[in-house]
Amino acid sequence: MAEPWWQSAVVYQIYPRSFADSNGDGIGDLRGVLDHLDYLQHLGVDVVWLSPIYASPQQDNGYDISDYRRVDPIFGSEDDLDDLIAGLHGRGMRLVMDLVVNHTSSEHEWFQRSRSSRDDPLRDWYLWRPPRPGRVGGTPGAEPNDWTSAFSGPAWTWDEATGEYYLHLFSSGQPDLNWDNPEVRGAVHEMMRWWLRRGIDGFRMDVINFISKDPLALTTDGTPFSGDGPRLHDYLQELRREVFDAVDGAWFTVGEMPGATLTQAQLATAPERRELDMIFQFEHVQLDHNGSKWQPHPVRWADLTRSLAAWQDGLAERGWNSLYFENHDQPRSVSRWASDGELRERAAKTLATILHLQRGTPFIYQGQELGMTNTALASRDDLRDIEAVRHYDELVAAGTPAEEAMSLIRPMCRDHARTPMQWTADDGAGFCIPGVVPWLGINPNHRELNAADQVSRPDSVFGHYRRLIQLRHEHAVVRSGAFHLLEADHEQLFCFTRTLGEECWLVMANVSDRPAELTAGVRDLVREGFEPILGTEGPAAGTPTVLQPWESLVVALGRRVTLGDGAIGSAGGHLGSLVGERS
Numbered sequence: 001m002a003e004p005w006w007q008s009a010v011v012y013q014i015y016p017r018s019f020a021d022s023n024g025d026g027i028g029d030l031r032g033v034l035d036h037l038d039y040l041q042h043l044g045v046d047v048v049w050l051s052p053i054y055a056s057p058q059q060d061n062g063y064d065i066s067d068y069r070r071v072d073p074i075f076g077s078e079d080d081l082d083d084l085i086a087g088l089h090g091r092g093m094r095l096v097m098d099l100v101v102n103h104t105s106s107e108h109e110w111f112q113r114s115r116s117s118r119d120d121p122l123r124d125w126y127l128w129r130p131p132r133p134g135r136v137g138g139t140p141g142a143e144p145n146d147w148t149s150a151f152s153g154p155a156w157t158w159d160e161a162t163g164e165y166y167l168h169l170f171s172s173g174q175p176d177l178n179w180d181n182p183e184v185r186g187a188v189h190e191m192m193r194w195w196l197r198r199g200i201d202g203f204r205m206d207v208i209n210f211i212s213k214d215p216l217a218l219t220t221d222g223t224p225f226s227g228d229g230p231r232l233h234d235y236l237q238e239l240r241r242e243v244f245d246a247v248d249g250a251w252f253t254v255g256e257m258p259g260a261t262l263t264q265a266q267l268a269t270a271p272e273r274r275e276l277d278m279i280f281q282f283e284h285v286q287l288d289h290n291g292s293k294w295q296p297h298p299v300r301w302a303d304l305t306r307s308l309a310a311w312q313d314g315l316a317e318r319g320w321n322s323l324y325f326e327n328h329d330q331p332r333s334v335s336r337w338a339s340d341g342e343l344r345e346r347a348a349k350t351l352a353t354i355l356h357l358q359r360g361t362p363f364i365y366q367g368q369e370l371g372m373t374n375t376a377l378a379s380r381d382d383l384r385d386i387e388a389v390r391h392y393d394e395l396v397a398a399g400t401p402a403e404e405a406m407s408l409i410r411p412m413c414r415d416h417a418r419t420p421m422q423w424t425a426d427d428g429a430g431f432c433i434p435g436v437v438p439w440l441g442i443n444p445n446h447r448e449l450n451a452a453d454q455v456s457r458p459d460s461v462f463g464h465y466r467r468l469i470q471l472r473h474e475h476a477v478v479r480s481g482a483f484h485l486l487e488a489d490h491e492q493l494f495c496f497t498r499t500l501g502e503e504c505w506l507v508m509a510n511v512s513d514r515p516a517e518l519t520a521g522v523r524d525l526v527r528e529g530f531e532p533i534l535g536t537e538g539p540a541a542g543t544p545t546v547l548q549p550w551e552s553l554v555v556a557l558g559r560r561v562t563l564g565d566g567a568i569g570s571a572g573g574h575l576g577s578l579v580g581e582r583s
Contacts, residue, residue, distance in 0.1 A: 004250075005250055006277060006278075007479055007480070008472060008479050009046035010044065010045045010046055010356075010362050010469050010472060011045065011046070011047040011049050011096070011361060011363045011364070012040060012043070012047065012048055012363075012366070013048075013327055013328070013363060013365045013366060014048055014049070014366055015328045015365075015366060015417070015418060016029065016030065016032075016050060016051060016053055016075055017075075018418050018420050018421060018431075018440065019032055019033055019036070019421050019431075020032025020035055020036055020421060021432040021433075021436065021438070022035060024433050024436050026436050026437050027074050027438075027439050028075075028421075029075045029080070030053065030071070030075050030077075030083075030084055031076055033048075033050075033084055034080070034083060036578075037093075038578050039451065039579060040091075041091045042455070043364075043369060043466060044466055044470060044473070045093065045364065046092075046093055046094065047093060047095070047096055047201070047252065048096065049204050050095060050096070050097055050098060051098045052065060052097075052099075052100065053075045053081070054067060054068055054069075054070065054071065055071070055072045056105055057105055057107050057173065059173040059174070059386065060151075060170065060171060060386055061418075063098075063100050063170075063174070063206060064100075064105040064107075064170075064173050064174045066104070066105040066108045066109075067108070067109075068191045069191065085199045085200065086199075094201035095200050096200065096201055096203060096252055097195060097204070099192070099195075099203045099205050100205075100207075101177065101188050101205065101206075101208075101211065102169070102176060102177065102206065102208065102211050103168065103169070103170060103175055103176045103177060104174070104177060105173060106172070106174070106175055107173075110126075110177075110187075111125075111126060111175050113125075114126045114128075114175075115159055115161070115162060115166070117162065118163075124178055125177060125178055125181055125183065126167070126175050126177060126178055127175075127176050127177075127178050127218065128159075128162075128164045128165065129156070129164060129167070129218060131143075131165065132221065137158055137163060137164070142158075143155075143156040143165060144165055144218065144219060145217070145218065145219070145221050145222060145223055146221060147167075147169075147223075147224070147225050149168060149169060149170060150170050150387070151170055151390050152387075152390045152391055155168055156168075157172040167213075167218070169207075169210060169225065171386060176210075177211075179211040179213075180212075180213075180231070185242075189239070189242040189243050192239075192243045193242075193246060196243070196244075196247040196251065197247060201249070201250075202252030202253055202254075203254075204254050204255075204256065205255045205256065205276075207256055208236070208257060208276075209229075209255065209256075209259070209260060209279075210225075210227055210258075211232065211235055212230055212234075212235055214226065214229055214230055226259075227257060228259075228260075228264055233268070233275060236255070236275035236276060237275055240275060241274075252277060253277045253278075254276065254278050254279065254322055255268065255279045255280070256279070256280045257279045257282075259282060260281045260282070262281075262310065262311065262314040265279050265281055265319060266314065266315065266319050269315065269318075270319050271319075277320060278319070278360070278361060279322065280322050280327075281311065281322075283307050283311070284307045284308055284311075285330055287300075287303050287304055287307060288336070289412075294391055295408070296412055299337055301337075301491060301511045301512070302488070304337065305485070305488065305490075306489075308354075308358065309483070309485040309496070312358055312359055312485075313483070315360075316359070316482065320360060320361070321359060321360030321361070322361055323355050323356070323360040323361060324362070324363040325351060325355055325368070326364075326365035326368045326417060327365050327417065328365070328414065328417050329417065330365075330414075330417060331374055331411065331413070331414075331417065332367075332368075332372055332374045333351055333368070334347050334348045334351060334371050334372075334373055335373045335416070336374070336411075337351070338350070338351055338511070338550060339549075343513065343550050344371055344373065345460070345461050346549070346550040346551060347371075347550040348368075348464075349371075349461055349464040349550075350509050350510070350551065350552040352368075352461070352465055352468055353464075353468065353509060353534065353536070353552045353554060354494055354507070354509050354552070356465075356468040356469070356478075357471075357478060357496075357507050357554065358483060358496075359481065359483050359498070362468075362472070364465065366421055367421055367422060369465040370449060370454055370460075370461055371449065371461040372419075372422060372449065373445060373449070374416040375415070375419045375444075377409070377413060377415060378406070379402070379406060380392055380402070380406070382441060383409070384418070385415045385418070388409050388413040391409060392406070392409050415440060418440055419440055419441065419442060419443045420432070420442050420443075421451075422442070422443065422445075422446035422450045422451065423451045423452060423579045424446075424450050424451070424452045424579060425446065425448070425450050428442070429442045429446040429450065430450070430452070450579075451578075455578050455579060459538075464536070471533070471534070476500055477499070477500040477504075477505055481498035481499050481500035481504075481505070482499045483496060483497075484496060484497045486519075486522060487521065490519070492510055492511060492514065492516035493508070493509065493511070493516055493518070493519065493547070494509045494511050495508045495519075495522050497525075497557075502558060504557045505533065505554060505556050506522075506525055506554070506555050507552070507554050508544065508547060508552060508553045508554075509547070510547035510548065510551050510552070511550070512549060512550070513549045513550070514549055515547065515549060516546065517545065517546050518544060518547065525557060526543055526555060528557075529557075530543075530555035530556060531555060531556040532555055533554040533555055533556055534553075535551070535552065535553045535554065536550070536551050536552050536553075537551060
């Protein structure tokens with residue numbers, strides 16, 4: 001049986017408001033994406049995942065949708081989207097839309113009707129509950145239970161007009177849909193089918209494991225919310241039948257599932273269960289949280305190694321892994337887990353090698369292929385992230401000094417990932433015309449860290465990503481080979497093999513700022529001979545015994561491999577068009 005197309009694909013996430021501004025308003029848009037399709041094609045990616053562009057009041061930057069079938073004017077027009085679909089398909093790439101169906105915006109017509117009257121036919125499309133017995137609605141402690149919002153404060157908002165609370169696991173402007181109502185599910189299914197028929201190739205589904213709530217938990221004081229509700233898998237299987245089986249095509253589905261365990265991932269991604277192709281799990285990106293993302297501590301690479309390996313092993317025979325270090329909700333990985341100073345390029349390459357040579361579908365977040373770093377966030381005025389702003393305000397209101405509050409907010413703030421894409425060294429970073437004020441401040445290091453510089457340098461981080469993508473496309477051992485971790489408890493080395501039939505590749509990475517001596521076991525593997533494939537500093541010269549800080553090497557053991565005929569070199573005269581230089 002042929003492997004699904006997405007098992008050999010590499011996905012590139014675009015956060016539209018931060019990618020490229022084509023009309024001079026300081027906000028990225030669809031035409032800005034269109035201007036850079038040649039860049040994406042040159043990088044070699046197969047799929048573009050587009051963060052939400054639907055109509056929205058933008059309280060949570062588009063993850064609060066007020067109309068699922070309309071493009072928000074800040075991003076462009078319906079024609080722009082159609083042009084983008086055609087432009088991607090014409091270059092052999094596909095488009096995956098971000099979809100939020102756990103909740104809508106409070107400005108969505110569905111919610112406006114639901115809150116208009118207890119007797120409205122859409123009242124039960126959302127989760128409404130009366131105050132706790134003996135309590136007065138709208139007063140502290142009268143909420144139906146003690147659930148809290150992911151964005152701080154109670155997960156319930158009092159509606160004076162109808163005398164009940166509505167549930168919102170995120171902001172009060174993002175009320176949760178009632179998925180137990182079949183009319184809700186039917187409306188969602190029809191909307192999704194409409195998008196597939198329009199020409200997109202699948203969905204990334206936001207917090208999809210939150211859609212099924214325990215009805216008893218909704219009425220029981222203090223019962224914590226679980227992301228594994230009683231009918232979650234029923235609803236995911238129904239989605240497959242009613243949406244993806246109902247429209248001809250080779251679709252792609254990935255579900256964001258915060259808090260998902262390996263067992264839940266196996267259930268959601270096992271092919272015979274027909275739910276999702278893969279999920280985004282959060283275990284590895286929460287290892288540096290000390291109970292809360294706002295209380296971070298340095299991650300131990302041995303812990304990160306073991307976590308990644310556990311998911312490789314757990315989904316090896318059942319299910320499929322998504323491979324990611326960054327997205328619109330995570331800080332930049334080179335600043336978070338590696339080194340963003342003098343060793344930045346080497347560290348960014350090594351992180352990429354570790355990620356892309358595991359088994360699964362790799363996801364690149366815009367700018368990750370350049371090694372973009374965290375930015376400087378000096379004060380509250382620099383923040384745009386609703387989650388960070390609300391937590392900062394709570395800290396200050398509770399008496400925390402402003403600078404101390406910023407020191408707690410700064411490491412994990414989502415704004416690090418959302419700074420404008422660094423296309424050029426010019427004012428505006430090629431994101432916008434010089435003189436235009438972007439919606440979020442540009443990282444000052446764009447003068448030396450930008451696409452224009454890297455596309456023209458074969459030894460750049462960008463060039464390294466191109467080689468990794470080519471390896472996945474050309475070699476079945478990268479796509480399907482078995483994963484085996486070596487030296488699980490080592491604090492400096494992350495080493496593993498990928499094996500398929502007679503072919504075996506060895507990946508060796510130093511994940512520290514100090515030289516690391518290879519262990520005897522790893523040295524034994526290369527002593528009998530190897531073929532160099534890829535390295536942060538070029539092909540290995542002689543048998544390796546020590547890896548320099550943030551150096552990585554990939555070698556083939558056993559038999560010679562060829563890297564194909566596709567040249568990976570300078571962009572030559574295409575440089576200007578690839579980075580969309582602005583004047």
